[in-house]
Amino acid sequence: MRADRLLSLVLLLRHRGRMTATQLARELEVSSRTVMRDVEALSAAGVPVYAERGRDGGFALLPGFTTDLTGLTHDEALALLTAQSRATPEALGLGPAFAAAVRKVIAAMPDSARRTAVDAADRVLAGQAGWLSEPEADAHLAAVRRAVFAGRRLRLRYAARDEPARWRTVDPVGLVEAGGRWYLLATRGGAERTYRLSRVEAVEEVDEPAHRGPDVDLEEVWLRRRAAFTAVLPRVAATVRVRTTRRPELAAACVEITGERPDGPDHLRVEVAFGDLHHAERVVWMLGDAAEALAPAALRARVAARAAAVAAFYA
Numbered sequence: 181m182r183a184d185r186l187l188s189l190v191l192l193l194r195h196r197g198r199m200t201a202t203q204l205a206r207e208l209e210v211s212s213r214t215v216m217r218d219v220e221a222l223s224a225a226g227v228p229v230y231a232e233r234g235r236d237g238g239f240a241l242l243p244g245f246t247t248d249l250t251g252l253t254h255d256e257a258l259a260l261l262t263a264q265s266r267a268t269p270e271a272l273g274l275g276p277a278f279a280a281a282v283r284k285v286i287a288a289m290p291d292s293a294r295r296t297a298v299d300a301a302d303r304v305l306a307g308q309a310g311w312l313s314e315p316e317a318d319a320h321l322a323a324v325r326r327a328v329f330a331g332r333r334l335r336l337r338y339a340a341r342d343e344p345a346r347w348r349t350v351d352p353v354g355l356v357e358a359g360g361r362w363y364l365l366a367t368r369g370g371a372e373r374t375y376r377l378s379r380v381e382a383v384e385e386v387d388e389p390a391h392r393g394p395d396v397d398l399e400e401v402w403l404r405r406r407a408a409f410t411a412v413l414p415r416v417a418a419t420v421r422v423r424t425t426r427r428p429e430l431a432a433a434c435v436e437i438t439g440e441r442p443d444g445p446d447h448l449r450v451e452v453a454f455g456d457l458h459h460a461e462r463v464v465w466m467l468g469d470a471a472e473a474l475a476p477a478a479l480r481a482r483v484a485a486r487a488a489a490v491a492a493f494y495a
Contacts (some may be wrong), residue, residue, distance in 0.1 A: 185210065189218055190227060193241045199347055200238040303354040304326050305398045321362055323383040328352045333390045334366070337382035338375055345381050351390040354398040359407075367391065374405050410435050416452040418460050418479055422448055422469040430471065433463045449474070457482060 185208055189202065192207055193199060201212040201219075219239055226240035233310055268312050304325075327334045339345035350366035350373060357363075362377040415435060421443055422430050430450065432438055439451035454460035461482045464473045473479045 186218055186222060187226055189215070190222065190229075190241070193229065193239060197237040198232065198240040204239065273330055292455065303352075305354060305356045305402060320380045320383045321377055323385065324352070324377060324380070325355060326454075327385045327390075328355055328364070330385075331390050331392065333386035333388045334364075335384040335386055336364075336375060336380050339379050339381060341379075343348075349386065350375070351392060353392055353396060353401060356398070356402045358402075363402075365398070365405065371440065372401075372405065374409070413455055414459055416456055416479075418452050418454060418476060419451055419474040420450050420464065421472045421474055422467065424448055426467055426470040429467060430463065432468065 188208060189204060192204065197488055201208075201215045204215045205212045219231070229239055230242065231237065240449050272396050303416060324334065332352075333349060335349050337345050337347050348368060350364075350368045353365040353367065355362060355364060364375040364380075366375065367374050413435065413438055417438075420430065424446055427440075427448055427450070430452065434452045434454055436453040437450055438453060443449040454463065457479055460473070460479050463484050464471050464479070465486060473483055
């Protein structure tokens with residue numbers, strides 16, 4: 181506990197400059213006397229903390245003092261930075277604490293590593309909403325990631341749906357993880373393209389800088405491309421009676437909700453579009469007894485058959 185507090189004290193001084201014992205005590209949630217003892221311990225350990233007396237006095241680090249106190253590698257720092265896009269910390273009520281931890285890590289990194297990591301973090305987006313799907317193994321994710329972060333062009337041997345695999349050279353924009361699958365957002369010949377990494381058969385990094393516009397908002401690009409993609413997909417219309425509290429999960433997993441109305445005190449009757457019957461079955465099954473497929477009959481039959489198979493397995 182004390183080692184963590186000493187680290188936090190040094191990071192606070194490096195990030196904010198001079199601070200009084202009272203300010204440090206408030207930030208670290210300890211007494212001013214404890215702060216004084218910690219400062220003495222840091223000085224004894226060779227950390228150049230010095231005191232300035234007077235009304236505007238306080239504790240500060242000697243100018244020019246730098247250290248990578250966190251011990252994080254570049255990839256570890258990058259993993260923490262990209263984790264900001266996930267909802268888990270906020271869902272647990274830890275959003276502010278997580279943001280504070282990220283700021284401390286950034287402050288502790290050497291200048292060159294900080295610039296590289298922050299720039300790379302702008303090129304990956306994880307935990308995005310997508311159709312319910314099984315996570316896929318992406319054998320070439322590491323190679324694609326290296327090129328994306330390095331800002332290099334890529335040659336991909338890619339098999340589009342119902343087409344033979346062929347080589348194409350692309351300019352990476354960023355990586356997105358959605359619904360357990362990884363996608364490469366890129367441009368080819370100036371046109372926007374999206375590649376599912378599980379369909380990539382081979383990767384070659386090209387020793388040329390990728391053409392990527394300044395100030396790219398990866399989330400905005402992803403949402404726009406996803407909307408364009410789903411707009412042209414075939415649809416299966418269904419009616420689902422869902423518990424009101426589970427409606428957000430249904431909305432996140434389907435293609436579109438086209439209508440809804442109350443159905444009792446705790447349920448909604450929702451008109452919803454799915455990609456196909458398999459997609460609809462998986463979503464309804466995921467919701468368990470919180471949802472009932474009312475139509476079409478083929479969907480009800482598929483869910484009933486799946487439930488019967490599971491019941492027989494456990495009989």
